[in-house]
Amino acid sequence: MSDDEDDDVFQIPLQVPVGGALDNLEFPSDISWTTFRVMVSNQMDIPESKLDIAYKLSIEPKGDLPHCLRTAKHLLQLITTANQHLSGAIKSRSKKPFSVIIVDKSPKDTGKKSGNKGPNSKVSGVLLEPAEMCIELEWILQTLKRKKEDSDDNDDEENGDSESTFLSNGKIVSALELKYRCDEHSQKQCWVMRNGVHRQLTKANLALWALMIVRLPS
Numbered sequence: 001m002s003d004d005e006d007d008d009v010f011q012i013p014l015q016v017p018v019g020g021a022l023d024n025l026e027f028p029s030d031i032s033w034t035t036f037r038v039m040v041s042n043q044m045d046i047p048e049s050k051l052d053i054a055y056k057l058s059i060e061p062k063g064d065l066p067h068c069l070r071t072a073k074h075l076l077q078l079i080t081t082a083n084q085h086l087s088g089a090i091k092s093r094s095k096k097p098f099s100v101i102i103v104d105k106s107p108k109d110t111g112k113k114s115g116n117k118g119p120n121s122k123v124s125g126v127l128l129e130p131a132e133m134c135i136e137l138e139w140i141l142q143t144l145k146r147k148k149e150d151s152d153d154n155d156d157e158e159n160g161d162s163e164s165t166f167l168s169n170g171k172i173v174s175a176l177e178l179k180y181r182c183d184e185h186s187q188k189q190c191w192v193m194r195n196g197v198h199r200q201l202t203k204a205n206l207a208l209w210a211l212m213i214v215r216l217p218s
Helices: 003-008 033-044 072-086 130-151 169-179 203-214
Strands: 011-018 021-028 053-057 100-104 120-123 126-128 190-192 198-200
Touching: 011 033, 011 072, 021 033, 033 072, 033 100, 053 072, 169 203
Parallel strands: 011 100
Antiparallel strands: 011 021, 053 100, 120 126, 190 198
């Protein structure tokens, strides 16, 4: 790299969220997209594969939405904007020193647990809608019916009982364990969120879910 090219490279102030606070860093304007992501993920102690970030400028109003930072093109736009402000090409009304503030967009796991609170119930971070539970109930009923028909074809007297006699908590739990068995986590039970994150279902989770299904109005 020539001396002229070295002179064109400038440092951009960066603030990265770390443990609820902001850590002050700098990065060169010629940084690559991959290197930038690795640098930020290491600082935030988040695996690079799970990094989901945006950014704001310190001179922008607090109420402004953050800017996307998911591609190399977004990073290039950030660097161009930073160059315009740092070089004085764009005059800002703000008296704050210019810096880029990283915004963490990764899903937050609060770890809170709650029981049945009206229309929705939360089981270890898993939101259960009544409609979802009805779908599970229908699936479980069909599964248990097939198992009962297969095992009791020759026992007509016992098969004369109503559905409620075989729709027990234990059998519902067994059916849920079968349905939510996860190949990615050693055959444990997982609920896959819409964003692809796996939430492990414990025995207590499944038992509570089964109890709510049994208590659904017929």
